[in-house]
Ligand SMILES: C[S@@+](CC[C@H](N)C(=O)[O-])C[C@H]1O[C@@H](n2cnc3c(N)ncnc32)[C@H](O)[C@@H]1O
């Protein structure tokens with residue numbers, strides 16, 4: 001059993017309905033959809049942190065249409081290969097749950113700072129546990145998980161190392177340099193090639209395996225092109241001109257370039 005901890009005082013939580021609570025009487029309601037909001041006011045940097053309802057809905061529509069199926073398949077193969085006996089998996093920054101819902105383990109937990117995302121995830125998959133929480137302060141006891149995923153989300157290496165067991169794995173999935181270059185060339189006047197460390201050294205981890213997946217896909221209608229924009233971080237930084245240019249784009253053929261880093265947790 002995974003032990004959750006109170007985000008306010010760090011004491012163990014008793015996971016009961018209608019509310020989880022700790023011995024210091026901090027209490028967190030279980031929502032109708034089954035998720036629990038463990039994000040405290042001090043951990044929020046805005047009223048609605050993380051991806052908005054519009055972004056989450058766009059991501060769900062895009063992912064459910066199957067365009068990123070190859071990413072999910074590679075993920076499943078790597079988890080099977082590097083953590084075949086994993087009993088517990090945590091997806092940090094799980095979004096609306098597309099990837100975690102396709103993995104198999106007795107304990108599957110997803111956390112995201114966006115309440116909207118977690119609500120969608122809880123509706124998608126009833127047999128996993130979903131929490132609103134920040135990856136910077138994970139509400140789990142030390143050494144809880146056999147496998148941790150961060151899919152296009154942030155890496156909080158100290159916190160990830162804390163909640164992982166010894167000899168567990170951390171699977172980090174990053175956008176490669178050429179990821180969605182067609183989308184970028186529509187929305188930015190000049191595409192700056194920013195140097196990005198795609199295989200970072202992480203304290204407490206050893207890089208065991210890296211691979212890059214590339215595949216092409218074609219979006220045949222305007223609504224799906226918009227979905228692609230809104231599921232990416234470009235939605236946060238797009239200019240008015242960029243948004244207008246994409247508004248006039250009825251079809252788009254693009255390439256996904258995705259980097260998978262498998263790290264072993266080491267003392
Ligand atoms: C690009 S999305 C990826 C979502 C999902 N992993 C996927 O690939 O479909 C990044 C996610 O990280 C979440 N996020 C941002 N900051 C976070 C934090 N501090 N802790 C947890 N999640 C966070 C966002 O709300 C968003 O759902």
Ligand SMILES: [Zn+2]
Pocket residue numbers: 006007008009010011022023024025026
């Ligand atoms: Zn407490």
